[in-house]
Amino acid sequence: MILTNTTVLGTGVLGSQIIFQTAYHGLPVVGYDITAQALEAANHRLDSLVQTYADFFDAGDRAKAQAARESIRLTTDLADAVKDAELVIEAVPESLDIKQATYEALAAVAPENTVFATNSSTLLPSAIAPHTGRPEKFLALHYANHVWQNNTGEVMGTELTGSEAYDAVVDFAERTGLVAIRVLKEQPGYLLNSLLVPFLQAASHLLVNGVADAPTIDKTWKLGTGAPKGPFEIYDIVGLNTAYNISSRGDETSQKFAAMLKSEYIEKGKLGAAAGEGFYKYN
Incomplete structure (x- = not known):
């Protein structure tokens, strides 16, 4: 089984990166989101990735990256988005209810042989x-933020995932420039976030308990x-909506951090680096 035609559900920060990474490595890809406004934001993200990829891979030569950008198709029609898909990668918000509802809608319109992969960072497939x-055709393919540089692709199935689908997703990851990481059994957070989330959580607890402010924790x-970045700089890169969704499911202190994120940052449009401001301001 060779997976080529790809659809990505969700065009946020990481969804847009997955789309561009796939296109840059020569595979046809469609991006889907639920509103025209979301696709407008996705267009801006994808446009900005042209120079990022050109600088990282091609010493500033934009030709290959621009061709990748022009090959990407976006739509708000789910049936249209997946009509030719051999692989659907889901990158919708980190909410179990949203993901479950998304797959129920997807299953009704996707071709019978299409493989589904969730990019969930913490939820078990x-x-x-x-x-x-x-x-049997469903598993997880987890990307790290800044895909072009942090190019791990964690592949994790369930007890029901078939070996053919699993191996095909490993092959897809490798053909799209990722280092495929075979996760041998289900683990919340896979490998990367099993290491990262406790670190970020420790930093958030220091902040909400008044031990130190974010810049001091990062500097320390x-x-x-x-390390090149502190935990709150990493929060800004990941995006504060994602941080909120994860923290709101945690212990009492984590929920205090989630409440702080919502009132002091998210409701004020300070969503992280991609929005120009989170814990820090960005150009």
């Missing part, structure tokens, strides 16, 4: 599988470890 209508981490 087995919690979604019953809503897909094809659990960077000076003490030599």
